[in-house]
Amino acid sequence: MQARQAAFPLLDPVLRTGEIGNLIRGVVPTVSGIAKGPRPERNMDIYLDANATTPVLPQARAAAIAAMSDDFGNPSSVHGTGLKARALMDAVRARAHRVLGVTHGQLLFLSGATEGIQTAVLSALTALRSRREGGEALPGLLLYGATEHKAVPEALRHWNTLLGLHLDVLAVPVDGSGRHDLAWLRERAGNAGLVCTMAANNETGVISDLDGIQDALSDSPALWLVDGVQALGKLPLRLNERRIDYAPFSGHKLYAPKGIGLLYVRDGAPITPLLAGGGQEGALRSGTENMPGIAALGAVLEQLEEGGTFKTSATLEAYRERLTEALTEAFPGIVFNAEPAMTLPTTLNFSVPGVPSSVLLDLFDAASIRVSGGSACGASKARPSDVLVAMGLAPWRSASAVRLSFGPATDMALIAAACERIRACGASLRDSCMTPDMQQHALPVDRITRYVVDGAVCYLVADPVSRRCVIIDPLPELTQPLTQWIRCRSHTLAAVLDTHGHGDHSSSAAALRSEVPEAFADGGDTDPLGWPLGLDDIRLGALRLTRLAIPGHTADSTAYVLDDGEGPQAVFVGDTVMPGALGRSDFPISAPLQFAPSLNALDRAVGRDTLLLPGHDYDSRYACTLNTEIPRQPLLAAALDGSMDALEFARAKAALERDLAPTEFQTMACGARVDRGGELAAVALTPGELDRRLEAGCAVVLVDVREPYEHRLGSPPALDRVARREAVALSALVNTIPQWLALGDDVELVFFCRSGNRSAQAARALRRLGLKRAWSLAGGVALWPARSDEQSPAAA
Numbered sequence: 001m002q003a004r005q006a007a008f009p010l011l012d013p014v015l016r017t018g019e020i021g022n023l024i025r026g027v028v029p030t031v032s033g034i035a036k037g038p039r040p041e042r043n044m045d046i047y048l049d050a051n052a053t054t055p056v057l058p059q060a061r062a063a064a065i066a067a068m069s070d071d072f073g074n075p076s077s078v079h080g081t082g083l084k085a086r087a088l089m090d091a092v093r094a095r096a097h098r099v100l101g102v103t104h105g106q107l108l109f110l111s112g113a114t115e116g117i118q119t120a121v122l123s124a125l126t127a128l129r130s131r132r133e134g135g136e137a138l139p140g141l142l143l144y145g146a147t148e149h150k151a152v153p154e155a156l157r158h159w160n161t162l163l164g165l166h167l168d169v170l171a172v173p174v175d176g177s178g179r180h181d182l183a184w185l186r187e188r189a190g191n192a193g194l195v196c197t198m199a200a201n202n203e204t205g206v207i208s209d210l211d212g213i214q215d216a217l218s219d220s221p222a223l224w225l226v227d228g229v230q231a232l233g234k235l236p237l238r239l240n241e242r243r244i245d246y247a248p249f250s251g252h253k254l255y256a257p258k259g260i261g262l263l264y265v266r267d268g269a270p271i272t273p274l275l276a277g278g279g280q281e282g283a284l285r286s287g288t289e290n291m292p293g294i295a296a297l298g299a300v301l302e303q304l305e306e307g308g309t310f311k312t313s314a315t316l317e318a319y320r321e322r323l324t325e326a327l328t329e330a331f332p333g334i335v336f337n338a339e340p341a342m343t344l345p346t347t348l349n350f351s352v353p354g355v356p357s358s359v360l361l362d363l364f365d366a367a368s369i370r371v372s373g374g375s376a377c378g379a380s381k382a383r384p385s386d387v388l389v390a391m392g393l394a395p396w397r398s399a400s401a402v403r404l405s406f407g408p409a410t411d412m413a414l415i416a417a418a419c420e421r422i423r424a425c426g427a428s429l430r431d432s433c434m435t436p437d438m439q440q441h442a443l444p445v446d447r448i449t450r451y452v453v454d455g456a457v458c459y460l461v462a463d464p465v466s467r468r469c470v471i472i473d474p475l476p477e478l479t480q481p482l483t484q485w486i487r488c489r490s491h492t493l494a495a496v497l498d499t500h501g502h503g504d505h506s507s508s509a510a511a512l513r514s515e516v517p518e519a520f521a522d523g524g525d526t527d528p529l530g531w532p533l534g535l536d537d538i539r540l541g542a543l544r545l546t547r548l549a550i551p552g553h554t555a556d557s558t559a560y561v562l563d564d565g566e567g568p569q570a571v572f573v574g575d576t577v578m579p580g581a582l583g584r585s586d587f588p589i590s591a592p593l594q595f596a597p598s599l600n601a602l603d604r605a606v607g608r609d610t611l612l613l614p615g616h617d618y619d620s621r622y623a624c625t626l627n628t629e630i631p632r633q634p635l636l637a638a639a640l641d642g643s644m645d646a647l648e649f650a651r652a653k654a655a656l657e658r659d660l661a662p663t664e665f666q667t668m669a670c671g672a673r674v675d676r677g678g679e680l681a682a683v684a685l686t687p688g689e690l691d692r693r694l695e696a697g698c699a700v701v702l703v704d705v706r707e708p709y710e711h712r713l714g715s716p717p718a719l720d721r722v723a724r725r726e727a728v729a730l731s732a733l734v735n736t737i738p739q740w741l742a743l744g745d746d747v748e749l750v751f752f753c754r755s756g757n758r759s760a761q762a763a764r765a766l767r768r769l770g771l772k773r774a775w776s777l778a779g780g781v782a783l784w785p786a787r788s789d790e791q792s793p794a795a796a
């Protein structure tokens with residue numbers, strides 16, 4: 001039985017923007033193949049995120065099932081059923097002692113490493129508090145490695161406060177290779193009450209120098225906690241020989257289920273129970289034991305002890321070498337963020353110049369390769385990885401980092417399949433002009449492409465026939481991707497325009513012009529906003545850009561009207577009208593008295609239904625029209641219906657803008673938002689609800705809003721009865737909005753993406769623009785609806 005959501009055909013043809021017209025005319029689009037060599041029929045999941053968790057080994061699954069069915073006893077019961085359970089638990093504990101080489105210490109079963117860490121920290125800090133209460137002078141420091149898993153510093157701070165110790169909690173710095181600064185540690189070790197250093201890092205795989213740390217602690221009174229989570233089954237910790245006091249382990253990182261872990265406590269190390277109750281685990285960890293978990297962990301430990309399932313280090317290193325080769329071939333310029341010689345053979349952490357980790361994660365996920373970001377990606381901005389920041393790596397490396405990790409039971413077939421798909425990922429990225437190697441491609445070109453940085457929006461307007469383009473409101477962060485876009489698609493840059501002199505960010509027009517001088521063909525003189533002197537319009541093939549002065553937000557504010565011969569298609573209005581706000585007009589360079597007349601001029605020039613594309617879009621609303629804003633923005637309504645004159649309007653606006661707070665991006669807000677999220681109506685459609693709508697015969701148009709580099713790698717299977725399927729990336733969404741609005745309320749427009757986040761943006765934007773039946777498929781392709789020809793798991 002295949003996991004239904006994993007079964008994507010690679011390179012499934014999907015319609016792109018611009019091809020929708022073809023579809024309407026009945027022309028079937030073709031997609032050029034990007035992967036060379038045999039084409040896999042089915043795109044099964046390739047799970048390379050073992051440092052996050054692992055699947056459960058078949059033997060472990062069988063042992064857990066036995067412990068839930070035949071041998072379900074409670075080990076505290078004194079009858080036969082209970083005695084069998086106790087015998088099983090004792091045997092697993094004895095095996096754990098053997099596997100971990102522990103003869104002088106205890107191993108407690110508990111729920112996982114986070115609980116093990118809490119117990120160890122509570123134990124050490126309670127002992128310190130008792131010493132203080134006994135009148136002893138305490139060491140002043142609690143130390144933890146700067147790259148520890150969050151559970152460690154958070155537990156230290158939590159228990160330090162709760163127990164009223166108030167010791168200084170300090171991070172031991174690491175060097176560029178991720179290893180602890182032993183000189184720093186040695187200097188402070190004499191004043192430390194507890195030192196926490198992981199055996200191997202979960203993000204980079206960097207192996208700590210435990211002997212060096214032990215040496216640095218030789219004269220220290222500190223207790224020593226070593227987080228052994230990522231080392232279990234991969235690296236001997238020599239717990240008997242080293243003076244380690246506590247070592248937590250977690251079953252789910254090594255093919256046991258979640259919810260079972262071990263805590264090693266050295267003989268003589270203080271221990272305080274975290275959970276008191278029925279007295280299980282020698283009263284050190286009360287609560288009826290998780291017998292299925294213990295049985296499963298026992299089966300994993302058996303494989304470790306008996307051999308056979310887990311590969312040797314040499315084999316794992318050879319696997320990693322294969323993956324490294326494939327990655328290097330796929331992503332020229334790739335850098336690896338840790339030295340292979342110093343890391344677990346099962347972990348690779350890398351960054352690709354110019355490609356943020358969010359893009360790589362989407363790309364890999366589209367190819368059904370499951371990896372994780374070296375950084376936690378927030379909705380709008382990737383948060384750089386704390387681990388890589390602690391290592392002092394360049395910010396771009398922390399922001400672009402990806403972790404690929406596999407378990408020691410992995411086989412060569414999976415590695416080979418992974419390598420093949422990694423190469424396909426590289427090809428897709430190159431074919432989509434997403435890598436800086438500046439190859440030239442005849443790629444489909446969207447009329448308008450939108451780029452957003454911290455809420456500020458830049459547009460690229462292009463015509464594929466004349467190969468001419470214009471950039472509107474360039475941002476410094478975009479110089480490299482825009483240059484890449486222009487070169488890769490061999491376009492001529494007709495102009496770089498600003499809608500006004502910006503207050504919150506600098507324009508990068510000059511940088512862009514000097515970066516692509518060969519593409520800047522019309523390089524004559526321009527006005528300060530970049531408009532070529534002497535021209536009434538800028539022609540991009542059949543497209544025509546004209547300008548309209550709309551002073552107010554600033555005295556130089558200008559709108560650019562895009563006309564395709566059939567009237568205005570879209571207007572780049574800068575900050576004058578944004579979805580939910582009018583641009584602020586309290587700058588020294590503002591012209592508040594001209595604001596209302598400018599709004600009327602815009603109304604006269606383009607009418608109330610033309611799409612207005614804003615210079616800022618803090619809430620991912622994409623576009624608005626005067627008609628969408630009039631009911632939401634009373635000031636705009638008053639200016640347009642003449643109920644306020646220019647002076648009254650300017651006064652009312654000034655009152656609104658008093659004390660305008662910065663945006664969530666900590667940039668200056670470009671307008672007072674009077675309409676915040678009123679359209680947060682539920683747009684999520686569950687796969688079941690979609691199924692029901694299809695069953696009921698509703699007309700459904702499904703739109704893949706993933707980027708081209710993602711849908712080139714494959715799409716979820718077709719669904720029966722879907723009327724139409726389109727692919728329109730979010731970056732090109734504004735092009736298709738008018739066609740979707742024309743669908744009216746008889747059609748269900750269902751957006752989907754990888755996880756449901758991007759599609760929710762698209763659905764909300766369309767709802768706000770008036771389309772009542774815009775939806776986002778909840779869970780994205782990860783929860784794709786079953787096809788009628790697929791078996792349900794129950795039937796398999």
Ligand code: PLP
Pocket residue numbers: 051052111112113114115149151198200201202227229230249250251261
């Ligand atoms: N320590 C390390 C190094 C880890 O990688 C993890 C899990 O990611 C933990 C601790 C927490 O383990 P658990 O999920 O068992 O609580």
